[in-house]
Amino acid sequence: MPYIPNTREEQQAMLQAIGVESIESLFEMIPAEARLGRELALPRAMGELELTAEMTRLAGRNVAADHVACFLGGGAYDHFIPAVVDTIGSRGEFYTAYTPYQAEASQGTLQAIFEYQTLITQLTGMDVSNASLYDGGTAAVEAAMMAMGATRRKRVVTTTAVHPEYRQILATYFTNHDTELHTVAASEGTTPVEAVVAAVDSKTACVLVQHPNFFGCLEEVEALAEAAHKAGALLIVAVNPISLGLLKRPGDYGADIVVAEGQPLGNALNYGGPYLGIMACGEKFVRQMPGRLVGQTVDRRGTVCWALTLQTREQHIRREKATSNICTNQGLMALRAAVYLAAMGPTGMRRAAELCLQKAHYAAERLAASGSATLPLAKPFFNEFVVRVAGGRVEEKIEAARKVGILAGVPLAPWYPDLADCLLVAVTEKRTKAEIDRLVDVLAG
Amino acid sequence: MKYNPRINERACSLEGFRGLHPYQSEEHVQGALLLMKRLENWLAEIAGLRAATLQPAAGAHGEFTALLTAAAYFHDLGQRRTTVLLPDQAHGTNPASAAVAGFQTKQVKSDEHGLVDLDDLAAKLDDTTAVFMITNPNTLGLFDGQISRIAELVHNAGGLVYLDGANMNAIMGIARPGDFGADMMHYNPHKTFSGPHGGGGPGAGPIAVAEKLAPYLPSPIVVRDENGYRLDFDRPKSIGRVRSFFGNTGVLVRMVCYILTHGPDGLRRVSENAVLNANYLLSRMKHILPVPHGDRCMHEFVASASTLKTRRGITAMDIAKRLLDRGFHAPTVYFPLIVPEALMIEPTETESKATMDAFAEAIFRILEEPDDVLHEAPHATQVSRPDEVRAARQPILSWSPARDEGNRG
Numbered sequence: 001m002p003y004i005p006n007t008r009e010e011q012q013a014m015l016q017a018i019g020v021e022s023i024e025s026l027f028e029m030i031p032a033e034a035r036l037g038r039e040l041a042l043p044r045a046m047g048e049l050e051l052t053a054e055m056t057r058l059a060g061r062n063v064a065a066d067h068v069a070c071f072l073g074g075g076a077y078d079h080f081i082p083a084v085v086d087t088i089g090s091r092g093e094f095y096t097a098y099t100p101y102q103a104e105a106s107q108g109t110l111q112a113i114f115e116y117q118t119l120i121t122q123l124t125g126m127d128v129s130n131a132s133l134y135d136g137g138t139a140a141v142e143a144a145m146m147a148m149g150a151t152r153r154k155r156v157v158t159t160t161a162v163h164p165e166y167r168q169i170l171a172t173y174f175t176n177h178d179t180e181l182h183t184v185a186a187s188e189g190t191t192p193v194e195a196v197v198a199a200v201d202s203k204t205a206c207v208l209v210q211h212p213n214f215f216g217c218l219e220e221v222e223a224l225a226e227a228a229h230k231a232g233a234l235l236i237v238a239v240n241p242i243s244l245g246l247l248k249r250p251g252d253y254g255a256d257i258v259v260a261e262g263q264p265l266g267n268a269l270n271y272g273g274p275y276l277g278i279m280a281c282g283e284k285f286v287r288q289m290p291g292r293l294v295g296q297t298v299d300r301r302g303t304v305c306w307a308l309t310l311q312t313r314e315q316h317i318r319r320e321k322a323t324s325n326i327c328t329n330q331g332l333m334a335l336r337a338a339v340y341l342a343a344m345g346p347t348g349m350r351r352a353a354e355l356c357l358q359k360a361h362y363a364a365e366r367l368a369a370s371g372s373a374t375l376p377l378a379k380p381f382f383n384e385f386v387v388r389v390a391g392g393r394v395e396e397k398i399e400a401a402r403k404v405g406i407l408a409g410v411p412l413a414p415w416y417p418d419l420a421d422c423l424l425v426a427v428t429e430k431r432t433k434a435e436i437d438r439l440v441d442v443l444a445g
Numbered sequence: 446m447k448y449n450p451r452i453n454e455r456a457c458s459l460e461g462f463r464g465l466h467p468y469q470s471e472e473h474v475q476g477a478l479l480l481m482k483r484l485e486n487w488l489a490e491i492a493g494l495r496a497a498t499l500q501p502a503a504g505a506h507g508e509f510t511a512l513l514t515a516a517a518y519f520h521d522l523g524q525r526r527t528t529v530l531l532p533d534q535a536h537g538t539n540p541a542s543a544a545v546a547g548f549q550t551k552q553v554k555s556d557e558h559g560l561v562d563l564d565d566l567a568a569k570l571d572d573t574t575a576v577f578m579i580t581n582p583n584t585l586g587l588f589d590g591q592i593s594r595i596a597e598l599v600h601n602a603g604g605l606v607y608l609d610g611a612n613m614n615a616i617m618g619i620a621r622p623g624d625f626g627a628d629m630m631h632y633n634p635h636k637t638f639s640g641p642h643g644g645g646g647p648g649a650g651p652i653a654v655a656e657k658l659a660p661y662l663p664s665p666i667v668v669r670d671e672n673g674y675r676l677d678f679d680r681p682k683s684i685g686r687v688r689s690f691f692g693n694t695g696v697l698v699r700m701v702c703y704i705l706t707h708g709p710d711g712l713r714r715v716s717e718n719a720v721l722n723a724n725y726l727l728s729r730m731k732h733i734l735p736v737p738h739g740d741r742c743m744h745e746f747v748a749s750a751s752t753l754k755t756r757r758g759i760t761a762m763d764i765a766k767r768l769l770d771r772g773f774h775a776p777t778v779y780f781p782l783i784v785p786e787a788l789m790i791e792p793t794e795t796e797s798k799a800t801m802d803a804f805a806e807a808i809f810r811i812l813e814e815p816d817d818v819l820h821e822a823p824h825a826t827q828v829s830r831p832d833e834v835r836a837a838r839q840p841i842l843s844w845s846p847a848r849d850e851g852n853r854g
Binding site: 001014015019029042044046064122137145168172276305306 | 446447448456460461463464465469470473474477480490503505506508509536537538540541544545546547548587588616617618619620621643646648678686687688690691698702705707708712713715720721722724727741765766777794798827831833835836841843844
């Protein structure tokens with residue numbers, strides 16, 4: 001049933017006020033040849049009861065992470081979400097509110113975004129955060145385009161240790177531009193600094209790395225920053241925001257632009273979206289930054305308040321000369337991230353990161369000790385690591401794990417032929433010792 | 446703004462959608478894949494086109510994806526087409542998306558009726574034209590009845606027609622872009638299928654395309670084989686990947702709920718009532734504020750405070766701000782750019798006659814008020830007229846303890 005409040009009588013009265021006989025005559029602007037002369041071929045309408053049953057049936061044909069122990073990662077993680085995140089994130093005042101173009105009617109939204117920006121700058125150690133972008137992958141691409149704008153250079157250097165999907169998106173975006181994409185090969189799970197030094201030249205706009213990288217390993221980010229900066233290029237680091245509870249902040253090791261998949265911060269897995277792309281940078285790059293920014297100011301009475309700002313970067317004013325075509329942010333997702341960070345605080349973030357680290361290392365050590373599964377990459381890692389499955393029986397192991405309620409890991413075969421017999425295993429604070437032991441039994445069995 | 450049905454929120458919060466990891470194996474997500482495949486088919490049917498992708502994260506991302514799809518198509522044909530044409534009343538995202546996709550842009554004039562100037566279009570079309578992007582119903586709320594002729598001109602020049610679907614809420618089940626000449630289009634779920642605005646997102650920007658463009662759509666797509674539904678990555682002509690994972694599934698679930706709630710007849714009634722409401726409000730408003738482009742509209746119309754500005758110094762922004770005092774969220778102002786002092790008014794089908802009467806009454810009362818009251822509006826909100834110049838000149842983009850202390854001192 002459509003959500004239409006007017007009765008037939010009211011519709012008649014409205015037609016009369018307009019001065020037409022029927023609704024049909026309001027469509028005279030559309031020529032006959034442009035009309036659809038039939039009903040749309042769609043399923044017939046359902047009532048709420050029937051719709052609920054149908055959606056529940058479809059949802060029931062999926063295996064949700066709350067019914068299984070999820071060791072899948074690769075950018076999206078099964079972290080615990082405090083109840084306050086759902087409670088605040090589903091309030092109608094945030095949920096149904098319009099885009100904050102009229103600042104006076106949007107102070108709550110604007111202040112929430114301002115707090116999000118603040119929390120992201122504190123988490124990353126950077127000067128400025130925007131109001132969020134679509135997701136981690138597109139944020140990485142926007143960062144590369146931003147670096148090209150800031151340096152007026154056209155070469156991007158990245159590494160095979162960066163999420164393969166991020167690199168695929170880069171390639172797609174650069175299809176019709178005279179941009180050069182150079183990919184350094186990772187060696188045993190990390191990016192060789194000397195290969196980056198050799199690859200960076202005077203045409204290089206940026207070096208894009210991930211830390212912890214796609215394999216979960218820690219990169220030599222200080223040396224990579226130095227390599228980029230020596231050639232006048234920027235360092236873009238894609239991070240896992242939870243890792244910043246423990247690892248040095250990117251702003252403290254010389255990153256120029258930081259991006260991240262923001263999902264781990266209080267956002268549900270949602271089969272891949274909606275998530276949010278985090279982007280933060282140094283102050284000097286703010287005018288090249290894509291996306292919305294909220295700024296603090298005062299109103300005509302001198303009251304502190306918030307408004308969208310630096311909009312002359314954006315498409316609705318700059319059109320084809322804008323820093324990006326993005327016209328929105330991931331408002332509700334950024335709100336959830338802000339509530340999550342505020343609820344966790346520095347101590348909670350550190351504790352969550354420690355738990356991820358300890359549990360992941362417990363799992364890795366037990367697997368290594370099993371004598372069956374092996375860890376091919378002998379590098380320091382955070383909450384994710386690569387496991388080589390004995391005999392290369394990856395699919396078989398995934399299937400066996402599923403039978404005991406475990407999602408064992410992400411197979412690396414689609415992206416890394418040399419790791420075709422490997423799984424990427426992620427361990428969050430939610431995983432129990434019993435679940436980890438069960439995973440080890442299956443993979444090492 | 447449409448009503449955001451609460452049942453849609455309940456559905457996308459079901460653990461079977463909300464708790465799915467994007468790298469779960471396909472056997473574990475058959476319900477999600479089936480839902481996506483169905484939605485693709487429905488969006489293609491509503492568009493009158495053959496194929497759809499649900500991946501784009503927002504309308505602007507859909508524009509970009511479609512333009513790259515067009516570029517790949519022309520590249521495959523061995524044609525070098527470098528220009529995107531767009532009307533002077535286009536959304537700002539159109540030229541920005543064209544630039545990100547690697548195209549030059551050229552602007553086509555509107556005629557005195559607010560429609561595409563066909564002579565100007567014909568003059569600007571040539572063998573470098575890749576795509577003509579048009580919003581129809583257009584940003585003035587008018588259906589450009591020349592659309593078949595426009596499509597013919599563009600197609601004869603070897604170009605493609607892109608339909609910016611921002612205004613699909615006016616024509617669902619009544620006219621289909623594919624039937625009136627469009628080769629590709631995007632949807633804005635928050636405008637058409639009741640996705641919540643969320644104070645600025647999340648959105649989604651599914652696109653539908655003609656059959657000849659389908660092979661170039663981004664990877665992966667959902668396909669069905671003997672084992673059920675799966676994601677197909679083996680698509681040699683595809684433009685590749687445009688985002689992480691597969692799409693804003695949470696938003697797509699809401700779209701599915703909306704379409705299933707309405708069915709074919711319901712969607713048509715949505716558009717009929719959106720157009721009825723807009724025309725009713727127009728009939729009441731046009732005596733109060735001039736509406737330069739005629740006394741009929743589709744789902745929205747654009748009024749102008751231009752004469753008020755000349756006579757009394759009252760701007761569209763003054764009216765917008767004063768509306769906030771009277772309990773109405775202000776309409777979009779200063780867009781489209783071709784109407785001076787524009788107020789774009791779109792009631793949607795979910796507002797009642799009583800609300801629209803109250804809105805017209807509010808505008809009427811506002812224009813009777815002294816100039817100063819309007820210049821200083823709003824008065825009843827917690828803050829009034831943030832100093833945007835200061836915000837941009839001395840940007841404060843995050844809180845700092847030091848600054849906070851300074852403010853207190």
